[in-house]
Amino acid sequence: MKLHEYQAKELLARYGLPVPEGRVADSVEAGLQAADHLGYPVAIKAQVHAGGRGKAGGVRLAHNRDEAGEALAAILGMTLRTAQTGERGCRVRRVLVERGAAIHHEFYLSILPDRASGTMMVIGSTEGGMDIEEVAARTPDRISRIRVDPLTGLQPFHIRRLAFELDLTDSQEKQFFDLLRNLYRAVTDNDLLLAEINPLVFTADGTFLLLDAKAEVDGNSLFRHRDLAALRDDSDRDLLELEAARYKLNYIRLEGTIGTMVNGAGLAMATMDLIKRAGGAPANFLDVGGGANAVMIEHGFRILLSDPRVRAILINIFGGILRCDVLARGVVAAATATAVDIPVVVRMEGTNVEEGRRILADSDLELVTATDLADAAEKIAGIAARL
Amino acid sequence: MSIFIDRNTRLLVQGITGREGRFHTEQCRRYGTRIVAGVTPGKGGSEVDSTPVFDTVADAVRATGANTSMILVPPPFAADAIMEAADAGIGLVVCITEGIPLLDMLRVRSFLRLTGCRLVGPNCPGLITPGVCKVGIMPGPIHTPGPVGVISRSGTLTYEVVHQLSGQGLGQSTCIGIGGDPVVGTTFLDCLQAFTRDPQTRGLVLVGEIGGSAEEEAARWIRDHLDMPVVGFIAGLTAPPGRRMGHAGAIVSGSSGTAEAKIAAMRDCGIHVCEDLGSLGRFCAEIFTRHGLQPDPAVAGRAKRTGKDG
Numbered sequence: 001m002k003l004h005e006y007q008a009k010e011l012l013a014r015y016g017l018p019v020p021e022g023r024v025a026d027s028v029e030a031g032l033q034a035a036d037h038l039g040y041p042v043a044i045k046a047q048v049h050a051g052g053r054g055k056a057g058g059v060r061l062a063h064n065r066d067e068a069g070e071a072l073a074a075i076l077g078m079t080l081r082t083a084q085t086g087e088r089g090c091r092v093r094r095v096l097v098e099r100g101a102a103i104h105h106e107f108y109l110s111i112l113p114d115r116a117s118g119t120m121m122v123i124g125s126t127e128g129g130m131d132i133e134e135v136a137a138r139t140p141d142r143i144s145r146i147r148v149d150p151l152t153g154l155q156p157f158h159i160r161r162l163a164f165e166l167d168l169t170d171s172q173e174k175q176f177f178d179l180l181r182n183l184y185r186a187v188t189d190n191d192l193l194l195a196e197i198n199p200l201v202f203t204a205d206g207t208f209l210l211l212d213a214k215a216e217v218d219g220n221s222l223f224r225h226r227d228l229a230a231l232r233d234d235s236d237r238d239l240l241e242l243e244a245a246r247y248k249l250n251y252i253r254l255e256g257t258i259g260t261m262v263n264g265a266g267l268a269m270a271t272m273d274l275i276k277r278a279g280g281a282p283a284n285f286l287d288v289g290g291g292a293n294a295v296m297i298e299h300g301f302r303i304l305l306s307d308p309r310v311r312a313i314l315i316n317i318f319g320g321i322l323r324c325d326v327l328a329r330g331v332v333a334a335a336t337a338t339a340v341d342i343p344v345v346v347r348m349e350g351t352n353v354e355e356g357r358r359i360l361a362d363s364d365l366e367l368v369t370a371t372d373l374a375d376a377a378e379k380i381a382g383i384a385a386r387l
Numbered sequence: 388m389s390i391f392i393d394r395n396t397r398l399l400v401q402g403i404t405g406r407e408g409r410f411h412t413e414q415c416r417r418y419g420t421r422i423v424a425g426v427t428p429g430k431g432g433s434e435v436d437s438t439p440v441f442d443t444v445a446d447a448v449r450a451t452g453a454n455t456s457m458i459l460v461p462p463p464f465a466a467d468a469i470m471e472a473a474d475a476g477i478g479l480v481v482c483i484t485e486g487i488p489l490l491d492m493l494r495v496r497s498f499l500r501l502t503g504c505r506l507v508g509p510n511c512p513g514l515i516t517p518g519v520c521k522v523g524i525m526p527g528p529i530h531t532p533g534p535v536g537v538i539s540r541s542g543t544l545t546y547e548v549v550h551q552l553s554g555q556g557l558g559q560s561t562c563i564g565i566g567g568d569p570v571v572g573t574t575f576l577d578c579l580q581a582f583t584r585d586p587q588t589r590g591l592v593l594v595g596e597i598g599g600s601a602e603e604e605a606a607r608w609i610r611d612h613l614d615m616p617v618v619g620f621i622a623g624l625t626a627p628p629g630r631r632m633g634h635a636g637a638i639v640s641g642s643s644g645t646a647e648a649k650i651a652a653m654r655d656c657g658i659h660v661c662e663d664l665g666s667l668g669r670f671c672a673e674i675f676t677r678h679g680l681q682p683d684p685a686v687a688g689r690a691k692r693t694g695k696d697g
Contacts, residue, residue: 084629113489115569115599115636118496133641150493191490220635221488223463250633254625265567265633266541266596269622270664273646276625277663285626287633318543318550319526349550350526373547374665 001217004047006096007231008215012195015186017179019210022098031072032065034097040064041100044071046092049236051214052082058092061100068097090236101209106199107166108132109180111187119147120187122154122180124162128199154184175208190228191221240303247299249288256281257387258380259304259313261297263288271316278377280384283310288317294330301338312343312383314376319350328356332363343368343383347376389516389561390536390581390588391479391505392455396520399424399453399477401444401468402460403435411459411483411524412438418521423451444475457513457522458482465509466491473504481522482508485567489635492570499572506572507563510635512542514563523564525549531686533558534587535675538578539594540567540601540634544622548594551668556687557675560588567634569598575605583613590616590680592671593658597623598637598644603652610656616678618671619658621646 003011009019021038024047025031035042046058053059058080062068072095081089106128114121124144127135136143144165146158159180163173179200187195196214203209222229234242244251250265254272258280262268265287272282284304288296297315304310317327327348335344347370348356360367370376398415402408403425413436416422424447425435431442441447444456456472458465458480465484472480487509499506507514513523517530529546531553539545545564552559563578565571575593582588591613595602602621609617624646626632628639639645653660661670672682 113493113570116601116604118493118570120493149497150490151497188490191488193489218489220462220486221490224488252627252630252632254627262543264541264543265637266539266544266594266622267547269596269626269632269637270544270547270620272625273622273662274664282625285632318546349547351528372665373551377663377665 001219001222001228001232002049003215003217003231004049004094004233005045005213006047006094008195008213009210011190011215012183012186012210012213015182017182017186017210018208019213020098020101022096024094025072025097026076026094028069028072028076031076031095031097032068035062035068036065038097038099040068042068043098043100044068044075045096045098046075046078046080047094047096048080048090048092049233050080050082050084050090052084053080056080056082093235101201101211102204103201104204105202106211107202108135108198109183109200110194110196110198111184111192112194114147117147120150120184122146122148122158122162122184124166126166128201132198148184150188153188154181171206172202172208179208190225191218192216193218240306243306244286244303247296249286249296249299249303251303252285253307254282254284255309256283257309257311258384259283259286259307259310260316261286261288261300261304261313262316263290263318267316267318271314274373274377275314275380275384278381278384280380280387283307294333297330298334298337301334301340305338305340310342311387312380313340313345314380315344315346316373316376317348319348323352324348324350324356325352325359328359331367332359332365335365335367340365345370345376345379345383347373389519390578390585391507391561391563392514392516392520392522394519396455396522397421397423397451397453398455398457398522399426399444399447399451401426401456401458401472403427403438403440404430404433405459408459409435411457412436414524414527415457415521418527420520420522423453444472444477448475448477453477455479455522456481458484460484462486462488466495469495469506470498473499473502477504480504480506480572481511481513482506482572483511483513483524484508485510487568489568489570492568496570496572508566508572510568511566511571512545512564514561516561517559525562525564529553529690530562531558531690532560533683533686534560534589534680535671536560536578536582536585536588536591537562537594538575538591539564540596540636541594541622545594547664548592548620548667552592552671553690554687555668555672556682556684556690557668557671558683558686560585567596567636569636575601576608579605579608579613588615590675590678591618593617593619593653595619595621595649596634596637597621597626597632597639597646598634600643602649606653606656606658609658616674616680617658618667618674619650619653619660620664620667621649621653621660624662
């Protein structure tokens with residue numbers, strides 16, 4: 001679960017990390033009040049979950065009230081389009097108004113779990129303020145990686161090593177010790193999958209400052225972080241995805257015309273791939289999970305049919321223990337209840353497969369049964385060609 | 388022969404008194420697995436379908452000699468359950484649970500290094516040695532004994548693959564689901580190393596997906612150490628970047644973890660990659676036959692009959 005910049009900064013500030021003075025504003029008036037209070041120059045930054053907001057005009061510096069007013073009016077309510085948001089973009093509902101800082105140097109600092117080594121990785125670089133993937137590509141020697149055993153935690157020698165690799169002065173190193181220790185604690189206390197400070201600024205006044213902060217909370221940990229769960233902002237999420245989440249369906253909307261409903265994430269991905277190979281375009285990822293019953297299937301149908309782009313549906317359920325006759329009755333009931341009027345190809349596998357197929361064939365609905373995946377692919381190819 | 392589980396497996400189930408625990412314990416028992424105990428704190432002294440339940444794993448091990456544990460315990464308690472089992476001397480823990488916090492799993496992995504315990508999973512369907520032993524939630528009937536090892540990050544996608552293999556007369560030595568999480572106890576690499584020591588296994592199918600670099604790491608090891616034919620399949624060619632596709636570990640981050648990169652790496656290392664799931668079984672039959680691993684028509688016939696009757 002992503003946090004907005006202002007939420008990440010509030011969290012990190014509670015751990016003693018130095019963040020710029022700033023206020024959140026959701027209107028031009030509130031923004032101007034904040035700017036006047038903080039004193040110019042101020043940075044006005046769109047608070048959206050997508051990255052790349054700077055390039056898209058979502059971050060502006062204002063040297064006086066007039067400029068602040070202009071920037072606030074331009075950014076609040078704008079639809080930010082970045083590489084991540086795609087054409088749809090996202091609406092800016094809030095900005096963070098922050099006092100400007102006199103930057104001496106920009107560093108990069110982040111902490112995230114490293115899947116390959118099973119450790120917490122601290123990444124630092126003297127090349128802050130730019131895309132770290134680009135730095136990694138162009139000047140990989142400017143990136144330091146420290147792996148920390150999660151059982152023993154961050155040790156002084158870890159911090160020292162990074163401080164030496166970043167070529168910090170003595171006074172910088174003293175501050176850096178506390179900073180990194182507190183950042184590490186913030187990450188482990190709050191189950192953060194990522195805490196990225198880019199840039200970590202060293203100011204002309206001789207102090208560190210977290211000019212930007214990006215944080216992501218592990219969705220699997222929200223049961224033990226009620227306060228963080230409350231910070232969720234779904235206003236940029238696709239409406240169908242939100243609705244599906246309410247039914248505990250794992251649904252991701254894509255751009256195609258052939259909807260899918262599958263049990264199991266791997267099989268769901270493979271089914272999307274299969275549709276593309278057959279010449280179609282998958283409209284979505286939908287994993288109905290282990291409890292593929294009539295109710296879930298009905299919810300799934302409703303979500304898929306709510307997408308005006310969907311012109312055909314492929315259901316691929318590998319039940320195993322699940323009885324196909326029970327499943328087939330569920331599919332028929334759901335299709336009837338939702339008045340499905342587009343082609344639906346159903347491939348089921350599990351016990352009582354023949355009985356299940358008979359139930360589908362006997363129904364009034366135009367449900368096409370596929371005997372196996374290859375058959376399903378062929379039938380989808382035929383449908384896709386006619387779309 | 389097989390890897391990790393066999394006739395000597397004595398299984399205890401943590402979470403046996405829950406709905407899932409009870410159901411899958413019975414399914415494993417029917418398959419032929421020796422179930423010796425269940426563990427649910429507070430329910431010690433009771434029984435579930437004539438399996439004795441204990442309060443702690445240590446009690447269960449002392450009383451029954453259990454050497455393997457299957458964990459069907461909710462996410463907030465699963466990491467702790469894994470550590471309890473390892474601490475009590477269990478040699479193999481299979482954690483089915485999906486949704487364990489990642490930092491918990493990092494700590495568990497570190498802790499397990501201090502014990503002799505192997506973890507399979509979490510967020511996995513478990514493993515099965517067809518005809519001998521099942522420690523997991525996969526459907527038994529689609530499996531059939533034979534020479535092909537199957538290693539997968541998925542659940543139902545694995546069943547699809549196994550179903551097609553059986554249909555082609557390619558039985559399986561052991562099928563192991565390593566799980567869909569980003570941090571797992573047993574990697575593709577661990578399984579490969581075990582399979583090379585198993586004389587029954589003469590061919591492998593690797594089923595991967597987007598996210599991480601486990602398939603690439605496995606491919607390099609295969610290139611340098613493995614003689615037997617390997618077929619690969621990667622799910623997620625059409626997955627959009629930056630989104631978690633169901634599995635916590637299935638995410639393309641920036642340019643890394645893409646299906647294309649994994650497929651390319653596998654092919655570079657001599658793995659025969661099939662991109663058409665619908666014909667994976669036939670593809671395997673062709674590749675394995677070419678390498679001297681003949682499908683068994685009797686097995687294929689039985690597999691088709693099983694599908695019909697259920």
